[in-house]
Amino acid sequence: MTEAAARPEEAHPGLRRLHLPLRPPLRRLPPAAREALPVALLLPLLLLHLAGTARSSDLPLAAALTTALVLPLAWRHRAPYPVFGTVAAAALLQWLADVQLPADVALLVALYTVAAHTGRRGTLAACAVVVGGALAACLRWSTDGAFAAPFVALAATAVTAATLGAHARTTRAHLAVLAERAAHLARQQEQRERLAVAEERARIAREVHDIVGHHLSVMVALTDAAVHVRHRAPEQATAALLRAAETGRQALTDLRRPLGLLRAGEPDPQRHPLPGIAELEPLADRMRAAGLPVRLDVRGEPDRLPATVQLTVHRLVQEALTNTLKHAPAGTRAEVRIDCAPAAVTVDVTDDNPAPRPAAASGQGIPGMRERAAAHGGTLSAGPLPDGGWAVRARLRPGGGPAASA
Template sequence: MTSRAVPGSVRAARLVGAARRGSRRLPPTVRDSLVPALLLLNIATTGAPQGLPVAVALTAALALPLVWRRRAPLTVFGAVAAAAFVQWLTDVQLPADVALLVALYTVAANAGRRATLAAAVVAEAGALLACLRWATDGAFLTPFVAVTATVVAAAVLGLNVRTTRAYLAALEERAAHLEHQQDQQARLAVAEERTRITREMHDIVTHNLSVMVALTDAARYAQHRSPDRATAAMLQISETGRQALTDMRRTLGILRTDEPDAQRHPLPGIAQLEALADQMGAAGLPTRVEVEGSHSHIPATAQLTVYRLVQEALTNTFKHTPAGTRATVRIRCSAGTVTVDVTDSGPCPPPPGAAPSGHGIPGMRERSAAYGGTLRAGPLPGGGWGVRTRLFLDSAGAASA
């Protein structure tokens, strides 16, 4: 580590750099074996013949431990430092001293800060001893500063590599976490959309099939006594079937951007409640609709929710009440809320099985909860059955309706 050894060290450093650049695609063990091999080749081809065996032995002691530097960086550094101290004791100058810098870099890149500091102190002590013994013409300061700079550079470079490696590992972990989180959100969105479509299909199929069955029974009953009424019922069955197909295409068409029915037919809303009441009346459930306030400011999704709530409530009334029952639908619209009130004149208390079961009431509760509402369904004090809820248009859950 003297000024006389600087050309040899520079040449060795260049060989080490060339070896690292040319071996990036090799396995780590093979890559680490190239540095000792080049150092041994360098001393074998450039060393003086009279001291060659000692130089080769010391070079091997300095360089060969580097083969295992990634597996045990602290142990390898200790072995190299011990070999360097033996070299100092035997007063032999070698370009292979660069192995101590490589070992220091490996400690800084793979061990903690305390281990790096300890290794840097040992390397600096070696630099001091080398300069005290081998500095020529009293030129101690210049080689000492130069060697100290290389020690600091090796430690700082290793710390930077370690920091960069930790940063990249944190980025990979964060990316994996974000990917997992995104995958979970996608699954939740799919599950939510599946639930929404299932709810829509349940309402569409249950309502329209109930109406079509009732109209079919009525048409069969009236086909001999009143052919005109039977014909009207059959026409109503056909219209109900077409409406059901349209609703199904509209619901499923949301999943396809090329589905024309989703654009041709607007979502049903409060304005379509009169047509729904006429349909229920034709099926045998006279229904009156009362709308208070303007509904022009109500979003289409909220109007669809109101429509589906009324449709399901009327379907339940139609299925679970005897003939002669009448239904009333009251909708009250204000700036921030919509109140839905559906009542019927069925028997009270309801007979066994009259209380709606299955997915109807839970589905209505889910729709209402999406707008911050609480649905109440049950017998009325004066007789009949009632379904009531209030939707809050500014509710945070409205988007999920």
């Protein structure tokens, strides 16, 4: 997701104006203030109404009962049950005092709050209390014994308030589940992105390791050879130094592609082609020039292999020959055999160095080779041969996924 897509109001300023009505100034108040604000507005209006309609003798009691009914609603969200109990108790006192008040609507508000913030049992109990109070009020204050119609209306109003509160609770819980699911998906997406970045960094690190290790080893060998023969064969020394310079330029060319992926300003890192099986012969020539005779045998149809598989084969052979060049004494010979079959690609790199090579199994070379092979559903083994020498054997599956283990 782009930055503009993450903040659409910055890309389109008109959206900011559309969002303003959806975020009224009341949203900026603390929750307790927002909860108490309706009570602070409603209670004075009810008291003013009583002052204009109630008899002076009944005004103190009516005002006290109105305050007892309405004022607890300021804490309704923080304590639904205690608030409902307080309002119900005030309504009972009102019934005992035989006073009818418009503030009785506070019972419906308290019932709605209980249904919206508590469980089913508490909602049913509160609804039963309100319906029972409605029945008692209709029995006392209905005229001519016609209490059935008012009771049905009040009971239906109570059930409606409870139903709306329960629906609000269910909706809020559903939205909370959706929000948690969205947060979980966002965390998963972020984790996948981190894994992808780590995998890409590891891949680039392997590329740089293989390129630098190979070319530096060849350059060191060529430079050592030039120093060794500079007096008795200046022409050979010059040729070795020129070959070392050519190897260095080739290293710079090979490094442009993986390093270009790390630079945002690189115009086109893809313009540097990936080395494949066809580039193994120039690789073998460089190794021969550095003093390691190499025999290359490629069978099958390598051109049919994907570019990524060919790159893996190239890097495996390059790393194996580089290890031989670094660790084997002069006179060691290496042989590379590659079999490009449709179902699998087999890579064998062996040398005839009879001396043990403990250092070849250390470092990042062989683990990196195993990671490359595992990325194509293959395996790789490296170790000494029974009759002397060293072997690196890999088997890749061009159409297979990553192996579970290598």
